[in-house]
Amino acid sequence: xxxxxxxxxxxxxxxxxxxxxxxxxxxxxxxxxxxxxxxxxxxxxxxxxxxxxxxxxxxx
Numbered sequence: 001x002x003x004x005x006x007x008x009x010x011x012x013x014x015x016x017x018x019x020x021x022x023x024x025x026x027x028x029x030x031x032x033x034x035x036x037x038x039x040x041x042x043x044x045x046x047x048x049x050x051x052x053x054x055x056x057x058x059x060x
Contacts, residue, residue, distance in 0.1 A: 021048055021049055029044075029048070
């Protein structure tokens with residue numbers, strides 16, 4: 001069992017995300033438009049999302 005193999009108190013275990021958000025650019029955009037992040041449309045937010053390639057699924 002997972003809990004038996006790892007000491008949970010030893011750190012944080014997480015599954016990496018398939019995307020990342022350019023937070024700094026997103027906040028600069030909001031500041032330039034004088035809007036809150038919550039008020040952005042889905043299309044506006046999409047320009048700050050970058051999808052990562054999964055090296056296990058790529059063909060060489």
